Amino acid sequence: MKDVPRGGDLMLHYPDGSLRNLTAEAGFGMTGLQANKAIAVREPSVHPDGKKAVFSMLIGSPLKQRKLSTQSNFRWQIYEVQGLEKNQKAVIQKIHNQDARFNNISPIYADNDEIIFTSDRPRNGDLHLYPQLDEYEATPSISGLWKLNPLTGKLQLLSHTPSGAFNPVIDHFGRVVFTRWDHLQQDQLADRDRDAFRNGVALPFKSFNYADETAHAKRLDSRQEIFPESRVGSESAYGPVHAFRSNFFSIWQIDQDGANEETINHAGLHELSFGYLTPSFMQDKNLSKRTREELHRNQLALRREGGIFHLREDPLEHGVFFGINARESASFTTDSIIKINARPDINPEQMQIIAVTRIDKTDNLKDGRYRNPLPLSDGKLIASHTSNQLPPEPETNLRDLRLKWLQAYPSSQHFTAGTPLTKGIRKSLSWWDGDQLKRFQGELWxxxxxxxxxxxRHPTRTPQLESPERRIFQEEQIDEIALRKWLEQHQLALIITRNQTSRDRADLQQPYNLQVPGGTKTISSLNPEGKLYAIQHFQILQAEQIRGYTDRPGRRHIAQAIKDFHPMNLKTASQSKQPTSIDNNENSRSSVVIAKDGSSAAFVPAARALTWQTTDPQGNPVVRERNWISFKAGEIRVCASCHGVNHRDQANFPAPMNKPEALRELLARWKLGK
Incomplete structure (x- = not known):
């Protein structure tokens, strides 16, 4: 209740200034003391035909006499409203076949009329994994993007996100564009427990690992993590390793069927939040603490401990998104408005962030704070705005958070808040928050x-392989459609990298002079004399909810080797042996040999967050992935190089176009063993 007091409504504003209360018309909500019919609403989204909308609504409010066990049994659910024209009456119905046990929010209509939304439903629906705990403070989080067919009840997990996905929209090009919390790092609560254990005091969070994700898994006397690097620093075969921490809300994209998930246009921190980045190995002086700012057009870095929220595409400039560049917490995601050009044909090095309202990195915004920018079809811009200059202190509120027209600043390219959209929506409300009766009288947010x-609407696209992979399918006489069907049947995806030694020229934080023993190598044109690292194996890890805490329900994800790694991925006797150690532990499974041409190929689990690393012949990590990625069942996904090449790789070559021999070897095994 402290986060979601009841009493709001879904409103409709017409160009003539008239206002309708749609939820009240349809018989939802109440004034005064909030009770069984009380509601809260959020995030409406309009159908492609413009005649109806979906939104999330929470029904019911705790009563003082209820037992504590019933105080948190309310769940956000998805509803649809019709009757939006002036001469119609609003009708609201709950979307059929959604799972009422969990919170379902941020709904949008897919082009085929299914509903895409976010939910805190565990990846597989198992209640013992609820709630999913995020990777930061181990608090309940969204598990990812989902898609529901309300007619059949078919439910699909589009994107599995261990720390949450937020506010999806469908852009002019048919992409689902959303904010995702990229927080792939080791558990800071477990770090504090390790410190307490070493100091001989009580563990503050009592963290531990389960043996697996099952309901009756054995509780282990361990809090081991094998990936990524430690948050506090560690040792490796290449000497000391810097502490690694990650905390960024960035823009992601995914197809409406769950394929092709990646950061938007494959943009990274180097382009969007450039400046200082932590290198990996301390003793390699060739690794840099700075990004190469001369390589990208963008000169406005997003907040590192935060990111971009509340995305809306400009209807007059397709691929341009407005959003709020806010810090991670304690601001209700209010801050300044920015926009970014992310049209699909724009290379990340050419993307640019532009300040729409004035920015002040001190958090003291003289013009007030903004939220939910909305560019309109007539070229105008509105946003929620508060006169608060600083983020609200704990237990305080944002004043006058109202929708306002934005107007251009005199003699400036920036905008500022103008007149309010409405005359204000006032209510007198009271509600029970535990044993406290709280009251509010005034204008609502x-x-x-x-x-x-x-x-x-966008037609369904048929996936197309690029020429290097297509030629291998033809040469090996493999029916691509048959392979995709087999992958879908077995809930697998096929991932391919053409050359693991090729890396984007902007990334100087991890090793970039790389060689496959006895095979290809790629040497930086900037530093050809720098240390050369051998990479032999490509290890794939999956997110598993096996981290528990004695003081709270639910589980956190940590990276683990894939226990049921598909046997067709295993190497033949003529190939190199499995790595003997990964981060000095015995876990060396779920890796494939990198072919002499630098390529790799593997069958991997679908609809499960994955990450990976390249390792040397002894199994020591060399280059690590920095994000979680999930794949659609039946998807064949190709990355030209490790960490992707935007314009040029470290040797100043374009992205590799070699026929990946690792794919040829895997397809040959598949043809024999399917």
């Missing part, structure tokens, strides 16, 4: 605006 208009 105005949030989450969306324009009621039609939008283009």
């Amino acid at each position: 105005e949030l989450d605006p969306v324009e009621v208009k039609t939008r283009k």
Whole structure:
């Protein structure tokens, strides 16, 4: 209740200034003391035909006389409203076949009329894994993007995200664009427990590992983590390793069927939040603490301990997104408005972030704070705005958070808040929060605006392999459609890298002079004399909810080797042996040999967050992935190089176009063993 007091409504504003309370018309909500019919609403989204909308609604409010066990049994669910024209009456119905045990929010209509949304439903629906705990403070989180067919009840996990995904939209090009919390790092609560254990005091969080994700898994006397590097520093075969920490809310994209998940346009921290980045190996003086700012057009870095929220595409400039560049917490994601050009044909090095309202990195915004920007079809811009200059202190509120027209600053390219959209929506409310009766009288916040208009639908795209992979399929006489069907049947995806030794020229934080023993190598044109690292294996890890805490329900994900790694991935006797150690432990499974041409190929689990690393012949990590990625069942995904090449790799070559021989070897095994 402290986060979601009841009493809000879904409102419809017409161009003539008239205002309708849609939820009240449909018989939802109440004034005064909030009780069984009380509601809270959030995040409406309009159907492509412009005649109806979906939104999330929470029904019911705790009563003082209820037992504590019933105080938290309320769940956000998805509803649909029709009757948006002036001469119609609003009708609201709950979307059929959604799982009422969990919170379902941020709904949007897919182009085929299914509902895409976010939910805190565990990846497999198992209640003993609820709630999923995020990778930061181990608090309940969203598990990812989901898609529901309300007619059949078919439910698909599009993107499995261990720390959450937020506010999806479908852009003019048919992409699902959303904010995702990239926080792939070791558990800071377990770090504190390790410190306490070494100092002989009580463990503050009582963290531990389960043996597996099952309901009756054995509780282990361990809190071991094998990936990524330690948050406090560690040792390796290459000497001391810097502490690694990650905390960024970035823009991601995914197809409406769950394929092709990646950061938008494959943009990374080097382009969007450039400056200082932590290198990996301390004793390699060739690794840099700075990004190469001369390589990218963007000169406005997003907040590192935060990111971009509340994305909305400009209807007049396709691929341009407005958003809020806010810190990670304690601001209700209010801050300044920025926009970014992320049209699909724009290379990340050419993307640019532009300040729409004035920015002040001190958090003291003289013009007030903004939230939920909405560019309109007539070229105007509105946003929620508060006169608060600083983020609210704990237990305080944001004043006058109202939708306002934005107007251009005199003699400036920046905008500032102008007149309010409405005359204000006032209510007198009271509600029980535990044993406290709280009261509110005044103007309500105005949030989450969306324009009621039609939008283009996009036909389903047939996946197309690029020429290097297509030629191998032809030469090995493999039916691509048959392989995709087999992958889908077995809930697998096929991932391919053409050359693991090739890396984007902007990334100087991890080793970049790389060689496959006895095979290809790629040497930096900037530093050809730098240390050369051998990479022999490509290890794939999956997110598993096996971290528990005695003081709270639910589990956190940590990276683990894939226990049921598909046997067709295993190497033949003529190939190199499995790595003997990974981070000085015995866990050396779920890796494939990198072929002499630098390529790799593997069958991997679908609809499960994965990450990976390249290792040397002894199994010591060399280059690590910095994000979680999930794949669609039946997807064949190709990365030209490790960590992707935008314009040029470290040797100043374009992205590799070699036919990946590792794919040829895997397809030959598949043809024999399917």
